[in-house]
Amino acid sequence: MVRLYEVAHSRAGDKGNVTTLSLIPYDPGLYPVLCEVVTPEEVGRHLGERVVGEVVRHRMDGVGALLFVCPRAPGDTVTESLRLDAHGKSMSSALLEMEIPLEP
Template identity: 50%
Template sequence: MKLRELAHSRTGDKGNTLNVSVICYDGRDYGHLLQHVTPERVKAHLGDVVRGEVIRYELPLIGAMNFVLKEALGGGVTRSLAIDAHGKSVSSALMNLEVPAKD
């Protein structure tokens, strides 16, 4: 199943760093997503978009995770030639990540 079936996302940028949240629709899915939406999988899924480290911050009280993607904006908004220099489409791309269905 696609991650978008269990969660939604928002993004924000600062320089060449992008923050991407993963927010569960239902808090009961949080543990399942912690197992399957890891920094390694996020980086692999986004491919060449993320050239640096991926750090995950866990927010269990609100059923969310925040991923900090370093070197993800082609140098930053004022330096990038990308059509989406702010990286807003990255959240949509992440929602295509395949996760196993819950038992």
Template identity: 45%
Template sequence: MKLRELAHGRTGDKGDTLNVSVICFDAKVYPHLLQYLTAERVKAHLGGIVRGQVRRYALPKISAFNFVLEHALGGGVTRSLALDAHGKSMSAALLDIDIEPPG
């Protein structure tokens, strides 16, 4: 199943670093995503775009994750030649990742 069926995303960018937050629709799904939505999986899924490290911050009290993706914006928003490779489209790309169905 696609991650978008279990969660929604928000993004923000600063320079060449991108933050992508993934927020569970239902808190019951959070432990499942904690196991399967790793920094390594995110890096593999977005590997053609993200050139640097991916760090995951787990936020259990709000059933969410924040991923920090370094060197992900082609040098930064003002330096990139891409028309829409910035934050908003990146959350949609991450939500397209395949996730094992819960329980």
């Protein structure tokens, strides 16, 4: 098992109560593995209560990256949230803590 931050990096964006999280492997050869094991369901489970509703994943095969669209509660926006850090960048850091199975 490895944490995603060991094999990939992430960027994030916020629009209202929707956060987008990209996942880009350092080694392009790992892209197929990430496509297989980093499912929208697993991302939703991993992010827990920060996500309200279905996480949608978009494959960006041309650039070897995944994009996750994560809905949040109506009042959980950067300007309205009572959370310590409601920015998407904190959610991208949380995503990179996710453990995945990876062959040595």
